[in-house]
Amino acid sequence: MNDRELSCNAGGQFMDRGRMNQNGVVQPLLTDLYQxxxxxxxxxxxxxxxxxxxxxxxxxxPFHGEFTIFAGLEECLKFLDSFHYSQSDIEYxxxxxxxxIENEFFEYLGNLTAREVTLYAIDEGTVxxxxxxxxxxxxxLIIVQILETTLLTLVNYASLMATNAAxxxxxxxxxxxxLEFGLRRAQxxxxxxxxxxxxxxGGFDGTSxxxxxKLFNIPVKGTHAHAYITSFxxxxxxxxxxxxxxxxxxxxxxxxxxxxxxxxxxHVLDVSTEESSxxxxxxxxxYAIAFPDGFMALVDTYDVKSRETxxxxxxxxxxxxxxxxxxxxxxxxxxxxxxxxxxxxxxxxQPITNGKSQSSANKHKTHNHxxxxxxxxxxxxxxxxxxxxxxxxxxxxxxxxxxxxxxxxETTTTATATATTxxxxxxxxxxxxxxxxxxxxxxxxxxFSAVALALNxxxxxxxxxxxxxxxxxxxxxxxxxTFEKVAERFKVPWFNKLTxxxxxxxxxxxxxxxxxxxxxxxxFGIGTHLVTCQRQPALGCVYxxxxxxxxPRIKLSQDVEKVTMPGNKNAYRLYSADGHALIDxxxxxxxxxxxxxxxxxxxxxxxxxxxxxxxxxxxxxxYKVYWKSGKICQQLPTLEQVRxxxxxxxxxxxxxxxxxxxxxxxxxxxxxxxxxxxxxLWLQNAPIGELS
Numbered sequence: 001m002n003d004r005e006l007s008c009n010a011g012g013q014f015m016d017r018g019r020m021n022q023n024g025v026v027q028p029l030l031t032d033l034y035q036x037x038x039x040x041x042x043x044x045x046x047x048x049x050x051x052x053x054x055x056x057x058x059x060x061x062p063f064h065g066e067f068t069i070f071a072g073l074e075e076c077l078k079f080l081d082s083f084h085y086s087q088s089d090i091e092y093x094x095x096x097x098x099x100x101i102e103n104e105f106f107e108y109l110g111n112l113t114a115r116e117v118t119l120y121a122i123d124e125g126t127v128x129x130x131x132x133x134x135x136x137x138x139x140x141l142i143i144v145q146i147l148e149t150t151l152l153t154l155v156n157y158a159s160l161m162a163t164n165a166a167x168x169x170x171x172x173x174x175x176x177x178x179l180e181f182g183l184r185r186a187q188x189x190x191x192x193x194x195x196x197x198x199x200x201x202g203g204f205d206g207t208s209x210x211x212x213x214k215l216f217n218i219p220v221k222g223t224h225a226h227a228y229i230t231s232f233x234x235x236x237x238x239x240x241x242x243x244x245x246x247x248x249x250x251x252x253x254x255x256x257x258x259x260x261x262x263x264x265x266x267h268v269l270d271v272s273t274e275e276s277s278x279x280x281x282x283x284x285x286x287y288a289i290a291f292p293d294g295f296m297a298l299v300d301t302y303d304v305k306s307r308e309t310x311x312x313x314x315x316x317x318x319x320x321x322x323x324x325x326x327x328x329x330x331x332x333x334x335x336x337x338x339x340x341x342x343x344x345x346x347x348x349x350q351p352i353t354n355g356k357s358q359s360s361a362n363k364h365k366t367h368n369h370x371x372x373x374x375x376x377x378x379x380x381x382x383x384x385x386x387x388x389x390x391x392x393x394x395x396x397x398x399x400x401x402x403x404x405x406x407x408x409x410e411t412t413t414t415a416t417a418t419a420t421t422x423x424x425x426x427x428x429x430x431x432x433x434x435x436x437x438x439x440x441x442x443x444x445x446x447x448f449s450a451v452a453l454a455l456n457x458x459x460x461x462x463x464x465x466x467x468x469x470x471x472x473x474x475x476x477x478x479x480x481x482t483f484e485k486v487a488e489r490f491k492v493p494w495f496n497k498l499t500x501x502x503x504x505x506x507x508x509x510x511x512x513x514x515x516x517x518x519x520x521x522x523x524f525g526i527g528t529h530l531v532t533c534q535r536q537p538a539l540g541c542v543y544x545x546x547x548x549x550x551x552p553r554i555k556l557s558q559d560v561e562k563v564t565m566p567g568n569k570n571a572y573r574l575y576s577a578d579g580h581a582l583i584d585x586x587x588x589x590x591x592x593x594x595x596x597x598x599x600x601x602x603x604x605x606x607x608x609x610x611x612x613x614x615x616x617x618x619x620x621x622x623y624k625v626y627w628k629s630g631k632i633c634q635q636l637p638t639l640e641q642v643r644x645x646x647x648x649x650x651x652x653x654x655x656x657x658x659x660x661x662x663x664x665x666x667x668x669x670x671x672x673x674x675x676x677x678x679x680x681l682w683l684q685n686a687p688i689g690e691l692s
Contacts, residue, residue: 023075023078023190025190026075026078026079026082026150026154027082027089028083028084028085028089028146028150029085029089029092030149030150030153031146031148031149031150032149033096035145035146035148035149036093036097036146037097038145039109039142039145039146040097040101040105042141042142042145043105043108043142044105047141047142048108048140048142049140050140050141050548050549051138051139051140051141051548051549051550052138052139052140052141052144052145052545052547052548052549053136053137053138053545053546053547053548053568054136054137054144054145054148054543054544054545054546055133055135055136055543055544055546055564055565055569056133056134056135056136056137056151056152056155056541056542056543057130057131057132057133057134057541057542057544058128058130058134058159058539058540058541058542059130059131059540059542059561059562060130060540061129061130061163062160062163062164062533062535062536062539063163063164063167063508063533063535063536064535065163065167065658065660065663066129066657066658066663066664066665066666067127067128067129067163067650067653067657067658067666068127068128068129068130068159068163068539069125069126069127069128069159069162069163069166069201069202069646069649070121070122070123070124070125070126070127070128070134070155070159070162071124071125071155071158071159071161071162071198071201071202071642072124072154072155072156072157072158072159072198073121073123073124073135073155073626074124074636074642075154075158076119076121076135076151076154076155077119077626077627077632077636079147079150079151079154080114080117080119080147080627081114081632083112083113083114083147084112084113085109085110085112087110090106090109090110093106093109094106112142112143112146113143113630114139114143114147114627114630115629115630116139116140116143117137117138117139117140117143117144117147117627118137118138118139118625118627118628119135119136119137119138119625119626119627119628120135120136120137120138120623120624120625120626121134121135121136121623121624121626122134122571122622122623122624123624123637123645124637124642124645125162125201125637125641125642125643125644125645125646125649126622126645126649127581127649127650127652127653128159129584129666129668130668131565131586131605131668132571132584132586132622132668133569133571134155134159134541135151135155136568136569136623137151138568141548148543151543152541152542152543155541156538156539156540156541157191157194157198157539158194158197158198158201159539159541160533160536160538160539161194161195161198161199161201161202161531161533162198162199162201162202162646163202163539164199164202164530164533164535165178165180165198165199165200165201165202165203165204165530166202166203166646166650167202167508167660168202168203168204168508168511168524168526168530169202169203169204170650170658170660171508171511171512171515171660172511172524173515176521176522176523176524177205177206177522177523177524178203178204178205178523178524178526179204179205179206179207179208179221179501179523179524179525179526180195180196180199180200180204180206180207180208180209180526180527180530180531181207181208181503181525181526181527182195182196182199182526182527182528182530182531182532183195183196183207183208183209183212183527183531184527185527185528185531185532186531186532187531187532191531192209192212192531193209193211193212193215195530195531196209196212196213196216196218197212197215197216197218197639199530199531200216200218200639200643201639201642201643201646202643202646203643203646203647205219205221206218206219206220206221207219207220207221208220208221208222208525216639217639218639223296223297223298223466223501224287224296224297224298225298226298226301226468228283228287228298229279229280229283229284229298229301229302230279230283230301231283232279232280232282232283232286233278233279233282234278234279234282235255235278235281235282237279237282238255238282238285238286240286240289241253241254241255241256241285241289242254242289243288243289243292243455243458244458245458245459246292246458246459246460247459248459252457252458254285254288254289254451254454254455254458255282255285255454257453257454257457257458258281258284258285258447258450258451258453258454259281259450260454261449261450261453261454262276262281262446262447262450264490265446265449265450265453265486266446268485268486268489269442269445269446269449269482269485269486271442271443271445271446273446275443276443276446276447277301277302277443277447279302280301280302280443280444280447281447281450281451284297284447284448284451285451285454288451288454288455288462292455292458292460293460293461294463295451295452295455295460295462295463296462296463296464296465296466296499296501297444297447297448297451297462297465297466298444298465298466298468299441299444299445299447299448299465299466299467299479300441300444300467300468300469300470300475301444302443302444441467441470441475441478442478442482444465445465445478445479445482448462448465449482449483449486449495452495452498453486453490453492456492461494462498463498463499464498464499464500464501464522465479465498465499465500465501466501466502466503466525467479467500467501467502467503467504468502468503468504469504470504472502472504472510472514472519472521473513473514473517473518473519474517476500476502476519476520476521477518477519477520479500479520480500480520483495483496483498484496499522499523500520500521500522500523501521501522501523501524501525502514502519502521502523502524502525503524503525503526503527505527505528505529506524506525506526506529507526507529507534507535508529508535508660511524512660544564546564546565546566546567546568546569547566547567547568552566552567552677552681553566554566554678554681554682554685556682556685556686560606563606563682565586565605565670565674565678566677566678566681567588567589567674567677568588568589569586569587569588569589569674570586570587570588570589570591570593570621570622570623571584571585571586571587571621571622571623572584572585572587572593572594572619572620572621572622573585573619573620573622574594574600574602574614574616574618574619574620575616575617575618575619575620575652576616576617577617579617579618579652580652580653580654581652581653581666582614582616582667583602583614583666583667583668583669584622584666584667584668584669585600585602585614585669585670585671586605586668586669586670586671586674587670587671587673587674588671588673588674588677591671591673591674593619593621594616594619595619596616596617596618596619597615597616597617598615598616599613599614599615600613600614600615600616600671601613601671601672602614602667602669602670602671603669603670603671603672603675604669604670605668605669605670605674605675605678606678612669653666
């Protein structure tokens with residue numbers, strides 16, 4: 001057993017190779033079978049000494065955008081550095097490959113390394129565009145062919161993930177924190193680790209993935225689950241109530257402080273202590289004692305019905321039954337028919353609460369209108385929406401079993417429809433049941449605020465709350481208003497700055513919608529849509545032979561998009577006077593590079609009429625030699641430096657290239673010399689048809 005196998009067994013999936021962590025899964029056998037069978041066919045055909053050039057590139061930008069972030073280069077270099085078939089690898093291949101393969105070929109594989117390979121690449125974290133090779137590989141045909149699948153798997157997901165994260169960062173803005181919460185939804189352990197690493201590369205601020213934090217030095221963040229809240233049912237379950245004062249060191253009863261503050265807060269927030277959950281309070285006190293300097297609480301666990309809510313449900317059922325009875329009796333109307341009122345210039349039905357209209361019963365202030373508009377509408381039409389999953393309105397109305405209360409299917413259907421009407425009548429999402437929506441959420445806000453003030457008495461500052469369901473825009477505005485009230489009433493200015501974290505199946509469109517609604521969220525926890533890249537699950541990088549023994553090679557296709565650009569090429573990025581990237585230019589390696597201030601003819605690779613002269617104010621050569629003669633040739637950047645590179649590179653693009661809706665395509669061109677070379681070779685290799 002060799003060193004690689006020993007370190008895999010001892011260190012698990014990731015090995016410490018001194019310079020950098022090496023993923024033990026990434027090894028020569030992590031490839032497609034046909035790479036090995038082609039290698040044997042090359043060997044059998046005496047092509048051992050043939051020299052080849054391969055381009056690794058993608059054909060289209062992901063997510064309907066016009067840029068891609070290149071990532072995964074460091075992992076590719078690690079792979080080249082450790083490339084070697086172990087004895088057990090050779091034994092496995094002998095058993096797996098077809099019979100008749102000479103032993104000399106297996107001996108050849110056993111001695112094969114990447115020493116004679118040269119790898120050129122653009123810097124990791126750089127913005128890249130279709131058809132421009134992000135990696136160029138030169139070397140003996142057999143070894144550079146064998147590298148194909150592994151290099152593709154290392155670059156494809158890494159670049160897709162970094163691009164996805166960068167897009168989230170752009171729509172969220174630079175002042176909102178983004179946390180990756182996707183490990184449980186990722187495609188396996190390695191997918192989860194890669195997602196954590198490359199979401200951080202793309203601009204996220206941290207991850208919930210503890211192993212990723214250890215391996216890649218990424219900040220690890222988290223709160224707690226609903227399970228922690230529901231594990232407590234009463235205050236009596238608290239076995240520890242004492243907490244040491246941060247300054248004096250005196251032990252004090254945190255629960256006693258919290259209960260006292262809750263009583264005062266109930267008047268300030270207009271929430272009765274009877275409407276809040278005792279178990280939730282106990283859980284928050286317990287968590288605060290465990291983490292007094294890091295108290296971040298989940299506040300949407302319980303939907304506690306108030307007496308008014310129960311009365312509304314009874315009135316609703318009574319009204320529904322009377323409506324049905326009136327219809328059967330041939331009468332229209334009902335003595336319990338709700339009154340009407342006007343919202344946004346339209347008449348709306350007014351529910352009855354304890355004999356009063358909701359407008360008179362609802363004493364709370366109207367929040368910022370932007371937070372209310374489309375408040376109950378689900379974003380993105382599904383589970384990814386703001387109004388999805390554990391909606392307080394849904395719980396308050398639908399948790400009452402209407403079907404068991406009424407006697408007929410007709411009654412049940414009508415009652416449910418009426419309930420739906422009550423929750424969807426108005427455009428601002430608050431004309432019906434706003435107080436009940438608030439109170440199901442404000443139970444958590446009341447208990448959190450009480451515990452946070454109790455911690456303040458003992459010299460500690462809470463961090464904030466997490467909202468994991470409901471109308472995130474409206475609830476975040478409500479939470480911020482609540483914190484401002486508490487800060488003013490209790491003279492605790494830091495309460496204004498409590499962090500509001502939002503999760504719940506958030507995607508790019510959700511954030512855009514929340515921005516339009518004027519949310520007050522400070523941090524998004526994003527999982528499923530981020531790590532699975534649901535909008536586009538694959539980037540589609542390809543690896544194509546473009547030259548062998550100094551002779552160009554071209555792949556032809558009826559689909560022009562799949563025609564390759566032959567020959568060994570260099571890539572340059574030309575910048576305009578305002579500092580923005582203007583166009584990428586591919587040239588033959590034999591051509592002199594473009595010069596600043598000199599006119600350059602840039603042509604579309606396949607459309608003859610599309611051409612333009614460009615006078616660059618700055619020219620950037622995109623390729624650097626990263627691997628040669630068995631060694632890494634560049635000082636590899638840290639993950640933090642790659643992360644910074646992403647933002648610097650994105651700033652070189654005009655905003656119209658980066659916008660989410662109908663972005664302007666970035667131009668990729670070829671020199672006039674390369675254009676003529678491509679089309680001459682195309683004509684030489686294209687078959688001539690015959691008509692009869």
